[in-house]
Amino acid sequence: MRHLYLLLFALLVSVSAQTSTPYITPELQRLIQSGGKSYSDTLLKQAADQALCSRYRNRLPPEVLGSFIEEQRKAIKYPADGRLMGDWKRGEAIYNTLARGNCFSCHVGSPLNIGGNVGPSLEKYGQRGTSEAIQRYTYEVIYNAWAYFPCTVMYRFGHNGLLKPEEIADVVAYLLDPASDFNTKPALRR
Amino acid sequence: MSRLWRLAAAALAFLALLAFAQEDDPYKEAEKQKRQLLEQSGVLPSDLFVEQGERLFKTKRGPKQASLEACDFGRGPGKLEGVVGRLPRYFFDTRRVEDLDSRIRTCMIQLQGFKPEEIRRSDVVAIAFYLASLSNERPVTVTPLMPQERALYALGEKLFYLRAGPRDMSCATCHVTYVGRRAGVLPYSDLLNDKRVASHWPAYRYSNDQAWTMADRIRACYSVLGMPAPDFYSEPIIALTLFLNAQARGGRMDLPGFIR
Numbered sequence: 001m002r003h004l005y006l007l008l009f010a011l012l013v014s015v016s017a018q019t020s021t022p023y024i025t026p027e028l029q030r031l032i033q034s035g036g037k038s039y040s041d042t043l044l045k046q047a048a049d050q051a052l053c054s055r056y057r058n059r060l061p062p063e064v065l066g067s068f069i070e071e072q073r074k075a076i077k078y079p080a081d082g083r084l085m086g087d088w089k090r091g092e093a094i095y096n097t098l099a100r101g102n103c104f105s106c107h108v109g110s111p112l113n114i115g116g117n118v119g120p121s122l123e124k125y126g127q128r129g130t131s132e133a134i135q136r137y138t139y140e141v142i143y144n145a146w147a148y149f150p151c152t153v154m155y156r157f158g159h160n161g162l163l164k165p166e167e168i169a170d171v172v173a174y175l176l177d178p179a180s181d182f183n184t185k186p187a188l189r190r
Numbered sequence: 191m192s193r194l195w196r197l198a199a200a201a202l203a204f205l206a207l208l209a210f211a212q213e214d215d216p217y218k219e220a221e222k223q224k225r226q227l228l229e230q231s232g233v234l235p236s237d238l239f240v241e242q243g244e245r246l247f248k249t250k251r252g253p254k255q256a257s258l259e260a261c262d263f264g265r266g267p268g269k270l271e272g273v274v275g276r277l278p279r280y281f282f283d284t285r286r287v288e289d290l291d292s293r294i295r296t297c298m299i300q301l302q303g304f305k306p307e308e309i310r311r312s313d314v315v316a317i318a319f320y321l322a323s324l325s326n327e328r329p330v331t332v333t334p335l336m337p338q339e340r341a342l343y344a345l346g347e348k349l350f351y352l353r354a355g356p357r358d359m360s361c362a363t364c365h366v367t368y369v370g371r372r373a374g375v376l377p378y379s380d381l382l383n384d385k386r387v388a389s390h391w392p393a394y395r396y397s398n399d400q401a402w403t404m405a406d407r408i409r410a411c412y413s414v415l416g417m418p419a420p421d422f423y424s425e426p427i428i429a430l431t432l433f434l435n436a437q438a439r440g441g442r443m444d445l446p447g448f449i450r
Binding site: 023024025027028031032034035036038039041042043045046050051053054057058105106116117118146151153155156160161162190 | 342353373412417418
């Protein structure tokens with residue numbers, strides 16, 4: 001039994017040593033610093049999860065995947081009033097604005113902008129209904145896509161503070177509300 | 191009869207759509223735009239940059255009143271043909287790896303006596319276009335062999351995959367994982383496998399009438415993704431350029447590039 005504990009401990013130590021190796025080595029740090037202050041201020045602030053995605057080139061190995069997803073999920077916050085579907089009209093503006101949600105750049109589905117194909121098509125996303133489960137899933141993917149798709153390109157809007165929880169709920173409404181233009185009007189595509 | 195007419199109208203509309211539609215292949219579309227521009231005005235904007243660069247290169251300028259004709263771009267002083275496809279590389283006089291932009295700057299400092307802060311970016315770009323015109327159709331031969339080159343290449347590769355900033359971005363997130371997909375007008379180019387990508391810089395961008403070198407391209411990539419760009423002539427730019435140009439080894443330079 002003691003051997004088992006020792007083995008477990010050794011395993012834990014080796015895993016944590018592996019995951020805590022910084023991606024930015026001293027040589028890379030010097031290189032980045034020579035790029036100027038604002039550049040290096042941003043890059044050297046690399047978070048541990050960003051470092052893992054960099055190190056494994058966006059394909060996390062099984063031994064880090066579980067704890068990675070768990071950490072991402074733990075950090076998800078919800079609107080103060082608990083409502084995951086807000087105002088679809090406000091969500092429309094966020095979804096279709098380059099400097100805000102910029103969702104249309106990667107996803108097909110908006111009746112206002114031609115969609116891209118980096119992400120999956122969201123055309124008539126509201127067909128999924130408005131159950132608590134689908135609201136929660138949609139909210140959480142927008143809040144932190146890495147909780148479902150580790151290291152994906154989609155911005156972690158809530159996690160990185162790009163959108164407030166209430167704004168994410170507005171986007172959820174734009175996608176799910178049966179009355180939303182997203183579900184009643186045809187999607188624009190190339 | 192009316193059905194036939196409708197069919198004919200539909201066919202016509204379809205043909206018109208084809209004629210006005212943009213080419214889906216960005217390379218073919220750029221070729222088309224280049225042809226149209228040449229037919230309209232008889233001269234390409236990139237040719238004007240080349241001419242301006244040649245004048246700047248050959249005129250005696252700066253505190254030392256010297257031209258840049260003795261500048262060594264890696265093939266010896268004054269040997270200019272094909273140099274763009276051989277950069278970045280290590281230079282013994284400055285003891286650093288330099289790309290096209292930083293080598294031009296070095297010569298403006300050493301030969302002409304300019305102070306770094308006096309060097310105008312637009313002059314460097316024009317001179318880069320002139321040198322590009324002398325490297326057209328030459329092969330890309332960038333091969334990190336010197337220890338300094340190998341070290342910088344390795345750092346450039348790490349930088350290429352480094353995710354940071356509020357949008358978790360890196361070069362590779364788009365240009366490796368989503369090659370060929372679109373978030374906007376152009377599909378993401380395949381920086382690791384398509385040798386045409388790195389071999390068309392410096393290039394003229396017809397969509398917004400800009401003359402860009404690889405440094406401008408890299409800086410724009412950072413800015414678009416919400417990250418501050420590295421300074422011109424700085425090591426991160428040279429490291430990324432070395433990494434990218436080495437991927438294009440064996441390709442043929444298409445210079446000055448003409449792109450969207």
